Amino acid sequence: MTIEAMVAKACPGSTVTDVKERTGGQLSSVFEVQRENDEPLIVKVYKPEWAWKQAKEVHVYGLLEGVFDGEVPRVIHAEPAGDQDAFTVLTKIEGVPLSEAEPPDWQPIYVQLGKILHRMHQIPQPAYGYLVDQILEPLPDNEQYVQRQFAKKLGEFEQLGGDPALHQQITEYVAKHTADLAIDHAVLCHNDFHEGNILVDPQTWQVTGFIDVENAIAADPLMDVAKTVAYSIRDNAEKFAGLEAGYGALDPEKLALYRVYHSLELWDWFKSIGETTYLDSIAGDIAGLVSGTV
Structure with a gap:
């Protein structure tokens, strides 16, 4: 599945204008996505052996969200592994x-x-x-x-x-x-x-x-x-x-x-x-x- 398709699943109607890979680490790849007339997003794609990390991030960011308003990424969509690798779509923190x-x-x-x-x-x-x-x-x-x-x-x-x-x-x-x-x-x-x-x-x-x-x-x-x-x-x-x-x-x-x-x-x-x-x-x-x- 392409990054564009991942964004479309998480945010139907979004028009992706640019995709830039930010990191390609041992656990996952992270992409910054620019959208037309909308806020940028972060898409994190997990390597198969590290897909379990997705549940951790969703849980921990959920705990933090109640204390930090806009200072940590907010999980918009978390797609478990299936025909494609697990991926998570998050808001982007500026800076x-x-x-x-x-x-x-x-x-x-x-x-x-x-x-x-x-x-x-x-x-x-x-x-x-x-x-x-x-x-x-x-x-x-x-x-x-x-x-x-x-x-x-x-x-x-x-x-x-x-x-x-x-x-x-x-x-x-x-x-x-x-x-x-x-x-x-x-x-x-x-x-x-x-x-x-x-x-x-x-x-x-x-x-x-x-x-x-x-x-x-x-x-x-x-x-x-x-x-x-x-x-x-x-x-x-x-x-x-x-x-x-x-x-x-x-x-x-x-x-x-x-x-x-x-x-x-x-x-x-x-x-x-x-x-x-x-x-x-x-x-x-x-x-x-x-x-x-x-």
Whole structure:
């Protein structure tokens, strides 16, 4: 089925004037569609083995829609796999990725991002775990969830040939720092809230919205914040000050623990797909975090 036919099924009567492929990732292909006398659309076509991701996106965007008005894509139509690949038609959020912009002052941008994350983290979840249209293998408390995730990623690290000494350091660090992680309840976590998924207006430097909920989980809100720190802030004091001003006070020990987790997960992912460029630097980051030098 052509992109034009997909749009016609979702929005009968629309006249497509242009189709531009925006990404062609490992999970799906994403197209921007211009229409005559109407708002542009995004069409996402899933590879067969990843068609199950459609249900996740529909569910998570539905949860977000009640909190964010116009700041996240709205699902217009979701077509399951049949004679054609599964596809989803969504509204388009205006703006450019923050990763492609250079604001004159990073702190006000990150104040906005902190506020967005804080709003998202008001969406409660009934348990901890990976989120699709329900929580898979749910756990009742944060300690069990974090310990399970670390055990899984440490096992992968070992199987993938990670440094045994670093494995031992991480194991000891986790045992020491996962004894008291209790929180009231799990919340919706974007789990990929980095500059590539955040859209801004480069004229006003207002955040216009965010996209890509494929990694969403139900977890401790600080696990979400920690991924933003690990992927986009790192040691940038200006960005971190803005994030904390917008979000609220952040527990440094928890942030460090969750940064170790996200870095370990990233190392495992890169090694599993044969991408070796960043492995040493990621391992160095982990070593610094567990030793307290970062």
